[in-house]
Amino acid sequence: MSANRANNVDKLPSKDDVETARVSSRTLAKYADQSRVKLSIEGGQGKDELILPGPALDLLLNILGEISQGNAVNVMPVHAxxxxxxxxxxxxxxxxxxxxxxxxxxxxxxxxxxxxxxxxxxxxxxxxxxxxxxxxxxxxxxxxxxxxxxxxx
CATH class of the missing domain: 1.10.1660 (Multidrug-efflux Transporter Regulator; Chain: A; Domain 2)
Structure with a gap:
């Protein structure tokens, strides 16, 4: 996570973030019953592919759901x-x-x-x-x- 993103953990998502999360959540929800999903990522660093295990997919769907409702999200391990x-x-x-x-x-x-x-x-x-x-x-x-x-x- 970049220093800029780390400092904005408690910041509410922008309207653009809310809309992007809403669309992404709907798309990703189609694959919620899968044990693994393969994602393709494009950005300033090029293009990569990664595989998410089911629990990571569930977590990502929960995060996107919260952001799509305008909520800030903080992730912590259960043993913290x-x-x-x-x-x-x-x-x-x-x-x-x-x-x-x-x-x-x-x-x-x-x-x-x-x-x-x-x-x-x-x-x-x-x-x-x-x-x-x-x-x-x-x-x-x-x-x-x-x-x-x-x-x-």
């Missing part, structure tokens, strides 16, 4: 150790709330000196579990509303 602030940001909660989750045992952590470190995979697992509970609760509320004729058809 996060600070409490980074983990809180990932969950979109305050750092003190995250510390309460850690201390109550809802999310695992280790201590490095006086600092808590949280594995990204543990934060992601917690987020998926809470999202599933939230969806289940909303489905139950919608069902109750329908049974009581509250206008949610």
């Amino acid at each position: 150790e996060l600070s409490t602030q980074e983990a809180a940001n990932l969950l979109n909660v305050s750092r003190p709330h995250l510390v309460k989750l850690l201390e109550s045992g809802e999310i695992g952590f280790t201590k490095v000196g006086t600092h808590r470190r949280v594995l990204a995979k543990d934060v992601i697992a917690y987020k998926q579990a809470t999202d599933a509970k939230r969806t289940e609760a909303l489905d139950e509320l919608a069902e109750i509303a329908q049974l009581n004729g509250m206008g949610y058809d």
Whole structure:
């Protein structure tokens, strides 16, 4: 990644980037069920071909999907150790709330000196579990509303 691209990691994509990602995502999605895809790349350095394994294709489709919605994207390995602030940001909660989750045992952590470190995979697992509970609760509320004729058809 060039120095210029590295400094723009948190920058929102331009309208041109959004449109390019949308078109690229649609094209690439046709090959989503493949275990490998061969891509041809042309640019200032010439022309190259590369083969992407299925997991890389899935990741690229997710990235393009986010960019096509105007979202900035940051990729991190699941085994990355996060600070409490980074983990809180990932969950979109305050750092003190995250510390309460850690201390109550809802999310695992280790201590490095006086600092808590949280594995990204543990934060992601917690987020998926809470999202599933939230969806289940909303489905139950919608069902109750329908049974009581509250206008949610």
